[in-house]
Amino acid sequence: MTEQTHEIRLHVNGVPHTATVPARRLLSDCLRHDLGLTGTHVGCEHGVCGACTVRLDGLPVRSCLMFAVSAQGHEITTVEGMAAPDGTPHPVQRAFRECHGLQCGFCTPGFLAVVAAFLEENPDPTEEQAREAVGGNLCRCTGYQNIVRSVLRAAELAREHPGAEPPGAGAAAEGGRA
Amino acid sequence: MTTPTPRTPVPVHSPREAPSPVHSPREAPPSPASSTPGGVGSSPRRPDGTLKVTGEFAYSSDMWMDDMLWGATLRSPHPHARIRGIDVTGAVRMPGVHAVLTHEDVPGEKRYGLEYRDQPVLAFGKVRYRGEPVAIVAADHPETARRALDRVRVDYEVLEPVSDPVRAAFDPDCPLVHEAGEDLPPAHPAHHRSGNRVRYQPVRTGAFADGATAAEVRALADVVVTGEYQVGMQDQAFLGPESGLAVPAEDGGVDLHIATQWLHVDQSQIAPCLGLPPEKVRLTLAGVGGAFGAREDMSMQVHACMLALRTGRPVKIVYNREESFHGHVHRHPARLRYEHGATRDGRLVYATAEIVLDGGAYASTTAAVVGVASSLGLGPYEIPHARVDAYGVYTTNPPCGAMRGFGAVQACFCYESQLDRLAAELGLHPVELRIRNAMSEGSRTATGQRVDMPLPMADMLRRAREMPMPPERAAAGPVDVRALPGGVANTSRGEGVRRGVGYGVGLKNLCFSEGFDDYSTARVRLEVVGGEPAVQVHTAAAEVGQGLVTIKGQIARTELGVERVTVLPSDTRVGSAGSSSASRQSYMTGGAVRAACLAVRARVFELVRAAGLVGDDHPDELLGLAGGKVVSGARGVLVSLADLLGASAVEETREFRHRATEMLDPTTGQGASHTQFGMCVHRAVVDVDVDLGLVKVVALDAVQDVGRVLHPQQLAGQIQGGSAQGLGLALMEEIQVSGSVIRNPSFTDYLIPTILDVPPMRIEVLEHPDPHAPYGLRGAGEPPTLSSTPAIVAAVRAATGRPLSRIPVRPEDIVGIERD
Ligand code: FES
Ligand code: FES
Numbered sequence: 001m002t003e004q005t006h007e008i009r010l011h012v013n014g015v016p017h018t019a020t021v022p023a024r025r026l027l028s029d030c031l032r033h034d035l036g037l038t039g040t041h042v043g044c045e046h047g048v049c050g051a052c053t054v055r056l057d058g059l060p061v062r063s064c065l066m067f068a069v070s071a072q073g074h075e076i077t078t079v080e081g082m083a084a085p086d087g088t089p090h091p092v093q094r095a096f097r098e099c100h101g102l103q104c105g106f107c108t109p110g111f112l113a114v115v116a117a118f119l120e121e122n123p124d125p126t127e128e129q130a131r132e133a134v135g136g137n138l139c140r141c142t143g144y145q146n147i148v149r150s151v152l153r154a155a156e157l158a159r160e161h162p163g164a165e166p167p168g169a170g171a172a173a174e175g176g177r178a
Numbered sequence: 179m180t181t182p183t184p185r186t187p188v189p190v191h192s193p194r195e196a197p198s199p200v201h202s203p204r205e206a207p208p209s210p211a212s213s214t215p216g217g218v219g220s221s222p223r224r225p226d227g228t229l230k231v232t233g234e235f236a237y238s239s240d241m242w243m244d245d246m247l248w249g250a251t252l253r254s255p256h257p258h259a260r261i262r263g264i265d266v267t268g269a270v271r272m273p274g275v276h277a278v279l280t281h282e283d284v285p286g287e288k289r290y291g292l293e294y295r296d297q298p299v300l301a302f303g304k305v306r307y308r309g310e311p312v313a314i315v316a317a318d319h320p321e322t323a324r325r326a327l328d329r330v331r332v333d334y335e336v337l338e339p340v341s342d343p344v345r346a347a348f349d350p351d352c353p354l355v356h357e358a359g360e361d362l363p364p365a366h367p368a369h370h371r372s373g374n375r376v377r378y379q380p381v382r383t384g385a386f387a388d389g390a391t392a393a394e395v396r397a398l399a400d401v402v403v404t405g406e407y408q409v410g411m412q413d414q415a416f417l418g419p420e421s422g423l424a425v426p427a428e429d430g431g432v433d434l435h436i437a438t439q440w441l442h443v444d445q446s447q448i449a450p451c452l453g454l455p456p457e458k459v460r461l462t463l464a465g466v467g468g469a470f471g472a473r474e475d476m477s478m479q480v481h482a483c484m485l486a487l488r489t490g491r492p493v494k495i496v497y498n499r500e501e502s503f504h505g506h507v508h509r510h511p512a513r514l515r516y517e518h519g520a521t522r523d524g525r526l527v528y529a530t531a532e533i534v535l536d537g538g539a540y541a542s543t544t545a546a547v548v549g550v551a552s553s554l555g556l557g558p559y560e561i562p563h564a565r566v567d568a569y570g571v572y573t574t575n576p577p578c579g580a581m582r583g584f585g586a587v588q589a590c591f592c593y594e595s596q597l598d599r600l601a602a603e604l605g606l607h608p609v610e611l612r613i614r615n616a617m618s619e620g621s622r623t624a625t626g627q628r629v630d631m632p633l634p635m636a637d638m639l640r641r642a643r644e645m646p647m648p649p650e651r652a653a654a655g656p657v658d659v660r661a662l663p664g665g666v667a668n669t670s671r672g673e674g675v676r677r678g679v680g681y682g683v684g685l686k687n688l689c690f691s692e693g694f695d696d697y698s699t700a701r702v703r704l705e706v707v708g709g710e711p712a713v714q715v716h717t718a719a720a721e722v723g724q725g726l727v728t729i730k731g732q733i734a735r736t737e738l739g740v741e742r743v744t745v746l747p748s749d750t751r752v753g754s755a756g757s758s759s760a761s762r763q764s765y766m767t768g769g770a771v772r773a774a775c776l777a778v779r780a781r782v783f784e785l786v787r788a789a790g791l792v793g794d795d796h797p798d799e800l801l802g803l804a805g806g807k808v809v810s811g812a813r814g815v816l817v818s819l820a821d822l823l824g825a826s827a828v829e830e831t832r833e834f835r836h837r838a839t840e841m842l843d844p845t846t847g848q849g850a851s852h853t854q855f856g857m858c859v860h861r862a863v864v865d866v867d868v869d870l871g872l873v874k875v876v877a878l879d880a881v882q883d884v885g886r887v888l889h890p891q892q893l894a895g896q897i898q899g900g901s902a903q904g905l906g907l908a909l910m911e912e913i914q915v916s917g918s919v920i921r922n923p924s925f926t927d928y929l930i931p932t933i934l935d936v937p938p939m940r941i942e943v944l945e946h947p948d949p950h951a952p953y954g955l956r957g958a959g960e961p962p963t964l965s966s967t968p969a970i971v972a973a974v975r976a977a978t979g980r981p982l983s984r985i986p987v988r989p990e991d992i993v994g995i996e997r998d
Pocket of ligand 1: 041042043044045046047048049050051052053062063064065
């Protein structure tokens with residue numbers, strides 16, 4: 001293809017990457033195909049399901065609604081980068097596993113990104129708040145009840161080990177894993 | 179061969195109890211063998227959970243090989259058209275394109291099908307639905323592949339679509355979707371196939387069996403209610419799209435990594451199309467992003483293999499969401515007519531049903547769906563005189579097949595609606611009417627099959643009725659709009675909002691029915707690894723999210739008294755496991771794993787005897803396995819497995835079958851066609867904005883009998899997930915088809931419930947063991963999907979007084995605006 005391409009530098013999970021992409025390459029496709037980070041899932045391609053959610057400077061964004069070129073200069077965190085540098089899973093990851101907050105698991109990375117960001121803002125949510133926090137993500141398998149439990153359990157785990165929670169993204173992830 | 183993104187066997191991690199949401203009113207029977215931690219009845223973590231929360235679990239869409247090509251599919255833009263010619267030259271010439279294939283390139287059989295081989299691998303002669311595959315391309319980039327599709331020229335002669343299933347069923351002048359002389363395989367003689375009918379199945383009991391007319395039977399009843407119902411086309415809407423990777427092998431065969439529900443039935447359909455013996459078509463299960471029936475039929479399997487074999491390169495195909503809506507079968511939409519008659523004191527006297535299921539362009543599982551809809555079309559009620567006529571038809575609408583609860587879901591909405599109408603006529607509480615006519619153990623279904631397992635329906639209904647109610651909406655004070663229909667759209671402050679309560683109960687056959695040779699295979703290996711006994715379990719069963727992978731490990735732990743269990747990836751190197759459908763895998767593959775474990779155990783005991791550890795003075799000593807040791811009831815630990823086995827391994831493979839079932843008689847519909855029955859009862863509480871037609875489900879509580887709980891936490895997930903899909907069918911989920919064309923093939927326009935649509939769900943689980951089933955268990959995945967829909971619609975009716983005879987219920991149905 002003769003389309004013009006751009007050399008871009010992306011900072012993903014604390015690691016710099018370069019990729020050569022056309023301007024219209026979606027961040028989701030770039031992560032999955034160019035960088036091989038297939039933990040970010042694509043369920044609908046247009047911003048409805050939330051499976052492709054990643055964190056951009058800590059904020060959850062739908063990577064299928066963003067161009068890769070516009071993610072330059074931001075710190076991107078995908079599900080692959082959620083664990084602490086020593087490999088300790090993030091409290092949200094632990095909670096979803098422990099509370100059976102997943103079945104097929106296709107929706108899970110998106111939920112994890114949303115919930116991790118939510119709990120940083122609101123470390124002690126009510127059940128009602130937990131429900132609302134994930135109102136924008138689809139799960140076809142679970143009926144959501146165990147996802148609510150997972151959110152509340154994650155908050156509990158994070159409170160139990162405040163030091164263990166790795167900062168989700170942003171400057172704090174600097175010098176992360178190589 | 180290089181392997182794609184590897185999936186390592188998943189070790190089952192040391193289990194820890196998570197709090198169980200399931201309340202079991204009855205004590206579970208003691209474990210038959212041992213009480214190994216993480217065994218049957220506990221809630222160990224699912225072994226794939228870690229990979230799924232770290233992003234490492236490889237779904238079929240994540241498969242990758244460096245030299246792979248991308249496949250794409252050209253689909254028919256017309257629902258019904260004759261193909262005059264296909265010209266691929268423009269596409270072949272494009273740089274980056276490695277192959278462009280049409281029906282002429284199919285190496286073997288040109289058709290495939292799950293039950294009946296009528297579906298072309300690539301269309302020839304005619305296209306019969308919009309989206310039917312016509313040509314396939316492999317290119318070095320997905321975009322190149324898609325652009326190449328634009329350069330394939332297909333010359334169509336457009337034909338009139340056959341869109342009306344009722345006309346297809348009954349009008350002799352309706353054009354045929356599959357014309358005479360098409361060289362299709364012979365249909366099953368008992369299916370009454372003719373014209374556009376794929377199957378017709380009548381059921382007759384009582385006076386109807388003796389030829390009585392409806393008018394004669396009607397005279398026996400004091401009260402009669404009739405209803406005409408419609409069920410829209412529901413999509414399984416799994417989140418992970420259809421995808422797979424085919425890798426050509428040196429032996430001329432192919433290795434396919436695929437998300438499917440049944441590896442071996444895919445293999446048995448792919449191999450003839452490729453002109454290869456089955457052993458040269460090897461399948462490995464790739465990560466499955468949900469299934470719910472949609473992956474029981476094939477999608478891109480043969481296409482990817484054909485492209486891989488033609489190009490000599492690995493080929494990956496991934497559908498996007500729009501293509502997915504055209505790329506798999508959906509739940510059969512249905513038109514149904516019911517009549518029920520009862521005595522003044524609320525005893526059902528007779529019932530009739532006419533059920534027309536729209537199978538779309540190809541048969542898929544339509545015949546089996548008709549078998550379920552006819553045999554269970556009147557539900558779990560004692561009815562002296564019954565008449566059912568169920569039809570499955572071809573149309574040029576999207577092909578329909580399996581979806582959770584198939585055939586029974588459509589009927590359940592109707593018979594439950596009928597019972598509610600009857601209760602209203604009689605002035606009885608809906609639960610009371612149901613209890614008066616409830617089946618129980620020993621009852622006979624409309625097909626004359628005796629229910630020879632517990633069926634505590636009356637008790638379940640009572641329990642559902644007695645569950646705590648959600649709090650009433652406050653009559654005064656501040657309003658939280660989030661709790662109201664319409665939510666933060668702020669459409670109401672509570673005025674015009676009415677509450678309603680409704681009940682639903684459904685009966686579903688579990689495992690395969692109608693004489694099918696239903697079996698599963700398991701291989702279990704016990705050996706010593708690092709000084710500790712370890713078990714490997716190998717089956718071909720598809721883990722689709724339901725948690726079978728956990729169950730297999732639990733059974734091995736319980737039967738072999740060994741904590742360390744590894745479940746190997748599922749592939750065709752071991753015998754068929756049958757499909758992950760019909761709620762059958764805990765029963766069937768669970769049964770196979772258990773049988774293989776028992777065989778391994780027997781071999782271990784032989785070794786114990788051969789080693790002289792059972793003295794002459796203890797010839798009948800009862801041996802067991804616990805804590806990695808062989809124990810004797812009388813003398814305690816005899817030997818550790820590590821010492822007994824040393825460097826040797828014990829491996830056994832077993833096939834497990836459920837008891838045989840019968841075909842339905844083609845004229846009376848009589849026969850013990852089912853293995854097992856499952857039942858769930860729902861109570862729904864809704865708030866309805868009667869001015870705007872908006873519904874908020876406030877509570878959706880369930881009582882289900884599962885025979886025996888294997889994994890409380892996963893069971894809750896099945897019940898809640900199934901209930902939510904039933905909620906979707908009740909209120910929002912419908913593939914809009916007009917003129918045989920899908921109008922809403924995206925998640926923007928096809929709505930599935932979010933957490934804000936799904937209320938908290940209370941579950942009460944009963945355990946009345948089925949004496950015929952392993953551990954007494956009953957399949958659990960489907961029954962909740964049956965009963966939640968009619969319960970919700972009944973609640974909306976109670977709130978609004980509207981008849982609501984179609985699902986999904988639309989706002990205009992609630993408000994009372996007529997549609998043309
Ligand atoms: S794939 Fe991005 S929201 Fe669905
Ligand atoms: S676990 Fe399957 S979609 Fe959420």
